[in-house]
Amino acid sequence: VQDARGRSPWTGVSQFLQTSQKIMQFASGKEPVPGDSIIYVAGAFDLFHIGHIDFLEKVHSLASRPYVIVGLHFDQEVNMYKRKNYPIMNIHERTLSVLACRYVSEVVIGAPYSVTSDLLDHFKVDLVCHGKTEVLPDKDGSDPYAEPKRRGIFRTVDSGNNLTTDDIVQRIIKNRLEYEARNQKKEAKELAVLEVLEAQQKQERIVEGQEN
Numbered sequence: 001v002q003d004a005r006g007r008s009p010w011t012g013v014s015q016f017l018q019t020s021q022k023i024m025q026f027a028s029g030k031e032p033v034p035g036d037s038i039i040y041v042a043g044a045f046d047l048f049h050i051g052h053i054d055f056l057e058k059v060h061s062l063a064s065r066p067y068v069i070v071g072l073h074f075d076q077e078v079n080m081y082k083r084k085n086y087p088i089m090n091i092h093e094r095t096l097s098v099l100a101c102r103y104v105s106e107v108v109i110g111a112p113y114s115v116t117s118d119l120l121d122h123f124k125v126d127l128v129c130h131g132k133t134e135v136l137p138d139k140d141g142s143d144p145y146a147e148p149k150r151r152g153i154f155r156t157v158d159s160g161n162n163l164t165t166d167d168i169v170q171r172i173i174k175n176r177l178e179y180e181a182r183n184q185k186k187e188a189k190e191l192a193v194l195e196v197l198e199a200q201q202k203q204e205r206i207v208e209g210q211e212n
Contacts, residue, residue: 030105032124037063040125042071042111044078044165046087048097051163058159059129060103069123070098071111081113081136088169114144120151129157133164 032038039059045052060066072094078087087094091109098107112119115128128148138144148154 032067032105036065036067037126038067038069038124039063039127039129040069040071040115040120040123041129042073042113042115043130044073044082044087045070045094045098046078046082046089046165047168048089048094048101049163049165049168051159051161051167052098053101053103054159054161055131055157056101056103058157062127062129062155062157066103067105068103069106069108069125070104071108071115071119072098073113074110077113080139086165088165114138114142114146115148117147120147120153126153128154130154132156132158132162 039062041056041059056068056070060068072091075087075091089097095107095109098104108119108123119125120128125148128145130145135143135145143149145154
């Protein structure tokens with residue numbers, strides 16, 4: 001398969017950076033063949049978790065011969081729409097996490113936030129999927145999925161799992177606060193016991209002094 005310039009879209013360097021074919025020991029190691037359905041999904045995939053896996057499994061099940069490409073946004077891009085201190089994991093960590101998933105055939109590192117016609121044509125995408133999470137507009141206010149919607153190849157996928165990275169982060173924070181609260185209570189009890197013991201020892205010394 002060659003593009004308009006007579007080059008394979010799966011080998012070498014493209015305008016979308018090197019894809020993870022360069023990390024063959026982690027990728028599937030195979031290029032798509034005629035008859036494969038090329039499915040594209042994009043996102044941060046931060047703190048790769050069971051919610052991501054269920055989503056990718058659902059996407060993988062949409063075709064009899066799926067070739068799932070995950071577009072990972074750069075750290076700066078993720079911070080633009082997630083704010084706060086996101087992403088928790090950097091682009092390299094997120095890449096290796098996603099590539100370890102059996103339902104993923106390939107990763108595009110540094111994918112554009114908006115799914116462009118160039119990207120769709122370059123990878124010959126048949127279907128673009130997104131989960132049930134909110135889709136925020138691009139910097140110019142446009143819908144990042146406008147082009148695949150225009151082509152009629154966009155699909156919203158419900159994995160049945162509502163777990164998000166935000167949920168995990170909030171759970172960690174909650175558990176940390178509860179842990180600190182328990183420790184503070186424990187420390188307060190220990191200090192109270194220590195004060196009682198010190199008071200008893202002081203009283204004993206006073207009594208001993210009086211007896212002498």
